[in-house]
Amino acid sequence: MAKDKKMVEQITSMDVDFAQWYTDVVTKAELIDYTSVKGCMVIKPAGYAIWENIQKELDARFKETGVENVYLPMFIPENLLRKEAELVNGFAPEVAWVTQGGEEPLQERLCVRPTSETLFSDFYKNDVQSYRDLPKIYNQWCSVVRWEKTTRPFLRSREFLWQEGHTVHATYEEAVERTEMMLNLYADFCQDVLAIPVVRGRKTEKEKFAGAEATYTIESLMHDGQALQSGTSHNFGSKFAEAYDIQFTDRDNKLKYAYQTSWGMTTRMIGAIIMVHGDDSGLVLPPRIAPVQAVVVPVQQRKEGVLEKAQELKDVLAAAGIRTRLDDSDKSPGWKFAEAEMRGIPIRIEIGPKDMEAGQCVVVRRDTREKTVVALNELGTKAPEILAAMQQDMFERARVHRDEHTFTAPNKEEFQKLTSGRPGFIKAMWCGERACEEAIKEEYGVTSRCIPFDQEHIADECVYCGKAAKHMVYWGKAY
Amino acid sequence: MAKDKKMVEQITSMDVDFAQWYTDVVTKAELIDYTSVKGCMVIKPAGYAIWENIQKELDARFKETGVENVYLPMFIPENLLRKEAELVNGFAPEVAWVTQGGEEPLQERLCVRPTSETLFSDFYKNDVQSYRDLPKIYNQWCSVVRWEKTTRPFLRSREFLWQEGHTVHATYEEAVERTEMMLNLYADFCQDVLAIPVVRGRKTEKEKFAGAEATYTIESLMHDGQALQSGTSHNFGSKFAEAYDIQFTDRDNKLKYAYQTSWGMTTRMIGAIIMVHGDDSGLVLPPRIAPVQAVVVPVQQRKEGVLEKAQELKDVLAAAGIRTRLDDSDKSPGWKFAEAEMRGIPIRIEIGPKDMEAGQCVVVRRDTREKTVVALNELGTKAPEILAAMQQDMFERARVHRDEHTFTAPNKEEFQKLTSGRPGFIKAMWCGERACEEAIKEEYGVTSRCIPFDQEHIADECVYCGKAAKHMVYWGKAY
Numbered sequence: 001m002a003k004d005k006k007m008v009e010q011i012t013s014m015d016v017d018f019a020q021w022y023t024d025v026v027t028k029a030e031l032i033d034y035t036s037v038k039g040c041m042v043i044k045p046a047g048y049a050i051w052e053n054i055q056k057e058l059d060a061r062f063k064e065t066g067v068e069n070v071y072l073p074m075f076i077p078e079n080l081l082r083k084e085a086e087l088v089n090g091f092a093p094e095v096a097w098v099t100q101g102g103e104e105p106l107q108e109r110l111c112v113r114p115t116s117e118t119l120f121s122d123f124y125k126n127d128v129q130s131y132r133d134l135p136k137i138y139n140q141w142c143s144v145v146r147w148e149k150t151t152r153p154f155l156r157s158r159e160f161l162w163q164e165g166h167t168v169h170a171t172y173e174e175a176v177e178r179t180e181m182m183l184n185l186y187a188d189f190c191q192d193v194l195a196i197p198v199v200r201g202r203k204t205e206k207e208k209f210a211g212a213e214a215t216y217t218i219e220s221l222m223h224d225g226q227a228l229q230s231g232t233s234h235n236f237g238s239k240f241a242e243a244y245d246i247q248f249t250d251r252d253n254k255l256k257y258a259y260q261t262s263w264g265m266t267t268r269m270i271g272a273i274i275m276v277h278g279d280d281s282g283l284v285l286p287p288r289i290a291p292v293q294a295v296v297v298p299v300q301q302r303k304e305g306v307l308e309k310a311q312e313l314k315d316v317l318a319a320a321g322i323r324t325r326l327d328d329s330d331k332s333p334g335w336k337f338a339e340a341e342m343r344g345i346p347i348r349i350e351i352g353p354k355d356m357e358a359g360q361c362v363v364v365r366r367d368t369r370e371k372t373v374v375a376l377n378e379l380g381t382k383a384p385e386i387l388a389a390m391q392q393d394m395f396e397r398a399r400v401h402r403d404e405h406t407f408t409a410p411n412k413e414e415f416q417k418l419t420s421g422r423p424g425f426i427k428a429m430w431c432g433e434r435a436c437e438e439a440i441k442e443e444y445g446v447t448s449r450c451i452p453f454d455q456e457h458i459a460d461e462c463v464y465c466g467k468a469a470k471h472m473v474y475w476g477k478a479y
Numbered sequence: 480m481a482k483d484k485k486m487v488e489q490i491t492s493m494d495v496d497f498a499q500w501y502t503d504v505v506t507k508a509e510l511i512d513y514t515s516v517k518g519c520m521v522i523k524p525a526g527y528a529i530w531e532n533i534q535k536e537l538d539a540r541f542k543e544t545g546v547e548n549v550y551l552p553m554f555i556p557e558n559l560l561r562k563e564a565e566l567v568n569g570f571a572p573e574v575a576w577v578t579q580g581g582e583e584p585l586q587e588r589l590c591v592r593p594t595s596e597t598l599f600s601d602f603y604k605n606d607v608q609s610y611r612d613l614p615k616i617y618n619q620w621c622s623v624v625r626w627e628k629t630t631r632p633f634l635r636s637r638e639f640l641w642q643e644g645h646t647v648h649a650t651y652e653e654a655v656e657r658t659e660m661m662l663n664l665y666a667d668f669c670q671d672v673l674a675i676p677v678v679r680g681r682k683t684e685k686e687k688f689a690g691a692e693a694t695y696t697i698e699s700l701m702h703d704g705q706a707l708q709s710g711t712s713h714n715f716g717s718k719f720a721e722a723y724d725i726q727f728t729d730r731d732n733k734l735k736y737a738y739q740t741s742w743g744m745t746t747r748m749i750g751a752i753i754m755v756h757g758d759d760s761g762l763v764l765p766p767r768i769a770p771v772q773a774v775v776v777p778v779q780q781r782k783e784g785v786l787e788k789a790q791e792l793k794d795v796l797a798a799a800g801i802r803t804r805l806d807d808s809d810k811s812p813g814w815k816f817a818e819a820e821m822r823g824i825p826i827r828i829e830i831g832p833k834d835m836e837a838g839q840c841v842v843v844r845r846d847t848r849e850k851t852v853v854a855l856n857e858l859g860t861k862a863p864e865i866l867a868a869m870q871q872d873m874f875e876r877a878r879v880h881r882d883e884h885t886f887t888a889p890n891k892e893e894f895q896k897l898t899s900g901r902p903g904f905i906k907a908m909w910c911g912e913r914a915c916e917e918a919i920k921e922e923y924g925v926t927s928r929c930i931p932f933d934q935e936h937i938a939d940e941c942v943y944c945g946k947a948a949k950h951m952v953y954w955g956k957a958y
Contacts, residue, residue, distance in 0.1 A: 033602060036559055037589070040552035042602050045617070048548050069527050073519035073638055074553075074591075074622060075575075080515055096554075097579040098591065101637075102572050102626040110516065112553075112577065112591070123512060123521050138524070142622070143553060147581040158580075159552055 011342075013280050018224040025274055026153045029283045029343050039151040039158035043267070046343060047154075049291030050270050051161060055141060057193050057289075058163065058265065061185055062139055067165060070138045072119045075110040080118050084243045090210025091115070094147045096158075112145040117211065117236075117262055120166035121244035128258060131170050131250050137178070139165040154271035155228075155479050162266035168246065168258045172237065175259035179235040182263040183216040186231035194269065195286040195395040196220050196276050197402050198230060199425070199474055201450030206434050213237040219449045219474060221402045222275035225423030227449050227476040230272055233263035271479070276398050277367070283344030284367050286394050287387040294324045294383060295340045299333050299352030310351050313361060313379060317349070320380040322387065341366060346390055347383065365390050367397075406474075410459045412466075419444035425476050429469035431462035440464050440475065449474040490821075492759050497703040504753055505632045508762045508822050518630040518637035522746070525822060528770030529749050530640060534620060536672050536768075537642065537744065540664055541618055546644060549617045551598045554589040559597050563722045569689025570594070573626045575637075591624040596690065596715070596741055599645035600723035607737060610649050610729050616657070618644040633750035634707075634958050641745035647725065647737045651716065654738035658714040661742040662695040665710035673748065674765040674874040675699050675755050676881050677709060678904070678953055680929030685916050692716040698928045698953060700881045701754035704902030706928050706955040709751055712742035750958070755877050756846070762823030763846050765873050766866040773803045773862060774819045778812050778831030789830050792840060792858060796828070799859040801866065820845060825869055826862065844869055846876075885953075889938045891945075898923035904955050908948035910941035919943050919954065928953040 011024035026032050031047030043051065059069075075098060081091075095111040113119065120138070128134060141163045151157045165182060169175045183200060190196045198218035202208075208215035212234040220230045238257040240246070246258045277284040287293050294317050298310040310326055317324040325345075327336045333350070340348050350362040363372045363383060367390055374382045405424030409415035418426045426446065430436060440463075441447050451471045462469050490503035505511050510526030522530065538548075554577060560570075574590040592598065599617070607613060620642045630636045644661060648654045662679060669675045677697035687694035691713040699709045717736040719725070725737045756763040766772050773796050777789040789805055796803040804824075806815045812829070819827050829841040840858060842851045846869055853861045884903030888894035897905045905925065909915060919942075920926050930950045941948050 033606065035552055035598070036556055036601055037552045037554050037598075040554060042552070043550040045547035045549055048550055051550075052548060068524035069531060070524055071522040071527055071530075071622075071640060073514055073516045073521070074624075075516050075519060075638070077515055092582075094581050096577045096581075096589075098575045099578045100576040100588075102574070102628075109579075110575075119514070119516075122515055127512065143550075145553075149581075159554070161550060 011280065011282060014223065014278070021278075021280070022271075022275060023153070025278055025282055031270065031274075031283075032153045037158075039148060041153050041157055043161075046291070047270060050273070050285070050289060051267055053289050053291060054193075054265075054269060055163075058185075058189060059141075061189060062163075062165070065181060065185065066137045067139045068137060069140060071140050071142070072116055072123060074113050074142070076113055076116075076118055078109045078111065080122055081111055084118060084121075084211055084240060091146070096145050096147055113142075114144055114146045115262075115264075116140070116144075116164055116166065117240060117260075118244070120262075121240045121246060121260070124166075124168045124246045124258070124260075125244050128168055128246055128248050130248055134168060134170040134248060134258065135174060135178075136168045137165070138167065139163055152271075152479075154268050154274070156268075160267050162264050164264045165262060167261045168241075169260070170248065170250065170256075170258065172259050175235055175237070175261050179214070179216055179233045179261045179263070182261070183218065183231070183233040186233070186263070186265055187218050189265075190218060190220065190230060190269075190272075191395065193286070193288045194273055194276075195288075195391055195398060196230070196272055197395065197399040199450060199452050200454075201452035201474065203232075203450060204434075204437060204448045204473070206437050207448055209234045211236065211239060213239060217450050219425075219476075220272055220276065221405055221425060221476075222272070222479070223278070223401070224275070225405050225477075227425065227474075227478040228268070228272050228275070229449070229478065230269060231263070231265045234261060236260040236262070277394055278344070281338070282342035284394070285344035285346060287346040287391045290344065290346050291323065292325045292343070292345050293322045293387060294347045294349060295336075295345045296324065296326045296349045296351065297333055297336045297340070298326075298328060299350055299355075301328060303353045305356065306351065306353060309356055313349055313351055313376070316380045317383055320384055322383055337364075346387055349379070349383070367394055408458055409463055412463055415463045416444065419446050419475075423477050425449065425474045427456065427458060427472055427474060428463035429459045429461060430471050430473045431465055431467045432470035433462075433465070433467075436462055436464045444475075446475040446477055449476050449478065490759065490761060493702065493757070500757075500759070501750075501754060502632070504757055504761055510749065510753075510762075511632045516637075518627060520632050520636055522640075525770070526749060529752070529764070529768060530746055532768050532770060533672075533744075533748060534642075537664075537668060538620075540668060541642075541644070544660060544664070545616045546618045547616060548619060550619050550621070551595055551602060553592050553621070555592055555595075555597055557588045557590065559601055560590055563597060563600075563690055563719060570625070575624050575626055592621075593623055593625045594741075594743075595619070595623075595643055595645065596719060596739075597723070599741075600719045600725060600739070603647045603725045603737070603739075604723050607647055607725055607727050609727055613647060613649040613727060613737065614653060614657075615647045616644070617646065618642055631750075631958075633747050633753070635747075639746050641743050643743045644741060646740045647720075648739070649727065649729065649735075649737065651738050654714055654716070654740050658693070658695055658712045658740045658742070661740070662697065662710070662712040665712070665742070665744055666697050668744075669697060669699065669709060669748075669751075670874060672765070672767045673752055673755075674767075674870055674877060675709070675751055676874065676878040678929060678931050679933075680931035680953065682711075682929060683913075683916055683927045683952070685913050686927055688713045690715065690718060692718060696929050698904075698955075699751055699755065700884055700904060700955075701751070701958070702757070702880070703754070704884050704956075706904065706953075706957040707747070707751050707754070708928070708957065709748060710742070710744045713740060715739040715741070756873055757823070760817070761821035763873070764823035764825060766825040766870045769823065769825050770802065771804045771822070771824050772801045772866060773826045773828060774815075774824045775803065775805045775828045775830065776812055776815045776819070777805075777807060778829055778834075780807060782832045784835065785830065785832060788835055792828055792830055792855070795859045796862055799863055801862055816843075825866055828858070828862075846873055887937055888942055891942055894942045895923065898925050898954075902956050904928065904953045906935065906937060906951055906953060907942035908938045908940060909950050909952045910944055910946045911949035912941075912944070912946075915941055915943045923954075925954040925956055928955050928957060
């Protein structure tokens with residue numbers, strides 16, 4: 001029974017050390033492994049299967065809005081990157097450079113893409129000639145590289161997986177519409193599928209993406225009260241079009257610059273799932289994103305008929321559209337329970353000789369550990385209901401937690417108090433000046449997360465300088 | 480009507496210049512575009528959609544055999560690569576090296592993965608401890624880089640997309656079984672889905688993958704009689720396990736080296752589809768892999784009811800599970816026909832006022848241009864039948880072409896004649912000596928494609944040296 005070398009070991013409590021808890025969960029739930037390549041990780045089957053589900057969900061939603069997938073090279077010639085000066089200033093300090101190909105040094109260095117605005121622009125320059133060629137709504141699923149100094153699995157690694165959408169339009173309005181559409185798509189996806197509530201808003205000038213006219217963002221709050229930027233959508237106006245000469249002949253026969261957007265979501269969302277929903281027993285996966293949604297655990301599986309019945313229940317659940325696994329290994333039931341909890345499997349179904357006699361099984365929810373006795377002939381209808389309720393409850397709990405950790409600072413004293421208290425979102429007024437934003441970061445250790453689309457009037461003056469306020473801003477410590 | 484800037488331009492005839500025909504098709508069917516990055520290409524929506532279908536089909540087949548997907552870093556530290564000397568000799572001349580990360584030179588160079596045996600081995604070394612951890616049947620979908628000097632879209636580019644499976648087993652037999660299983664999976668996929676017949680066999684020592692104990696391959700024949708290696712599956716025995724120290728405690732409590740395999744298929748298969756099935760009007764896509772399987776083209780679409788009826792037919796086809804597009808653009812029907820042919824859409828459905836009156840439409844097959852008049856109320860059942868017949872016929876035609884271009888050389892004179900005649904597979908006996916293989920390449924310009932599993936006895940002696948023959952070999956010119 002307990003002869004396995006690997007034990008379902010105790011993980012650090014999140015209240016004791018949240019960072020260590022996170023590291024314990026990502027490794028013990030077997031989501032990742034460290035590698036010989038500093039700052040890069042192996043995404044193991046349990047982690048990658050979550051990413052595959054994220055891809056499947058997002059990709060289907062993208063395609064409904066007319067997105068087409070493409071693939072562009074992973075290398076960007078230095079010369080091309082330098083064309084857009086702002087972008088270079090943004091990324092140059094953190095790119096990896098290829099300087100040698102085969103046995104010869106390259107005449108021009110190539111950077112491994114940190115993002116692909118430059119390549120898409122260079123491509124669109126030739127691909128777009130007439131208004132008839134517009135819009136182009138392209139996306140690619142790929143990996144990108146940013147040479148980060150400090151890294152953490154999923155949250156910040158030198159290489160990560162993402163999708164990057166890059167679109168080009170004939171009008172400014174259409175570009176704005178697409179930027180908003182994709183932000184809303186991300187927000188709906190986070191809320192409906194990942195059970196993560198988000199705040200939608202705009203980044204300040206200081207925090208926006210290098211080269212963008214406007215960056216929209218969704219911000220979520222982790223269990224420890226720190227914020228996580230969870231998806232961004234950028235409106236470039238015609239800035240890149242001018243730098244890369246993307247012109248088209250419009251209906252009026254005039255040559256015009258095109259308008260562009262880009263938008264991305266990354267494997268860091270796996271980190272968000274862990275930090276929003278996890279607990280001291282490990283991962284808790286929202287049913288809609290869980291690679292395995294139900295595990296059937298036979299109790300006293302050597303007794304006659306138990307394994308057969310367990311297999312039967314597995315088939316019933318699969319027929320109900322639930323991704324199900326049967327754990328018929330020779331480990332003890334207690335061990336199997338702990339392992340399924342560590343891996344965050346939404347429900348487990350216990351079935352033993354006594355249950356069989358009573359014509360029932362026990363369904364246990366991972367999030368609340370609530371046990372429901374279900375008649376065997378009702379499992380196929382009850383299990384989906386329990387999963388749906390769990391999905392809803394997980395979102396509600398995350399929303400309540402987020403709301404309980406969202407504070408309002410009408411003045412500087414309150415702001416100071418809140419920034420030194422337990423972390424969370426802090427809503428406060430801001431004059432719109434970069435100097436104030438920088439001073440706030442310097443003095444209070446928080447950054448502007450976003451200027452939310454849903455504005456509230458908290459006070460008349462900037463919380464820092466006292467001048468007339470322009471915006472209400474969400475502030476916080478961020479991953 | 481014909482005001483569009485882009486014309487469906489004449490493409491070079493394949494009989495005049497096959498290479499130019501190929502280039503014309505990949506660009507005019509809008510599969511790829513060239514980029515500022517030498518040797519790298521943009522895979523455009525029409526090309527990437529084919530790859531997505533290949534991925535979907537292969538991935539589902541993989542998973543049925545127990546494959547789990549993972550993701551490993553794209554970088555390999557030089558030191559790690561050098562551990563397996565044979566592999567380094569194989570790939571060192573053609574890798575891209577990252578020497579700078581951010582603003583500082585790296586202490587150790589990183590190569591951009593040309594393939595990931597070294598990384599998987601380094602990972603398995605820690606991940607595998609006991610026989611209970613085995614087997615691991617992992618795969619990743621990613622891009623790889625090989626610094627080729629001469630490149631051609633899909634067939635040979637500096638960066639390409641592929642899947643690479645890497646497995647580790649407790650016994651040699653299990654590794655052999657997996658190597659064969661994946662080769663057969665590739666062969667079935669090529670034949671059933673891509674309508675491409677393949678020869679299954681083993682590579683010679685000279686042609687096998689660096690570091691492999693045995694490389695199995697499927698070889699297909701292009702329209703011009705040149706061969707294309709279409710998928711490979713490698714058995715490494717315990718060679719990598721010994722180099723990277725992958726040991727496990729077996730049931731008998733002894734420490735043993737594990738056994739490994741790897742296997743891959745790439746975007747070059749898109750090149751194979753083009754070169755096996757294409758014709759002088761452009762691409763011809765086998766229905767099962769075609770992103771768009773049917774295009775509905777309204778004739779006299781401004782006449783009352785035509786567009787509505789065309790939309791109705793599109794819905795009927797979609798309901799029958801056929802991926803369908805309606806071309807209601809303002810181009811002329813002739814233009815639309817040519818464009819649909821260029822893009823290789825398997826069937827087009829023509830519907831105009833006269834057809835409507837007669838209660839029928841015309842279905843035209845892309846491969847044979849055969850026209851079938853179909854009653855409107857039968858389209859939903861007839862169209863799938865026509866597509867199924869087309870898929871089958873395309874395979875048969877490719878098989879006949881392959882067989883007609885497979886020649887037998889019982890002796891040196893015949894071999895010499897065949898190698899200087901029209902290209903194709905040449906079956907001939909071989910003594911098994913590398914020297915003979917090299918001399919044949921040198922003198923006759925053909926390489927050994929494989930030692931087919933289905934052996935035939937053509938003669939007693941090696942076609943080159945006259946010594947006792949060991950194997951019958953397929954020889955040919957290859958891409």
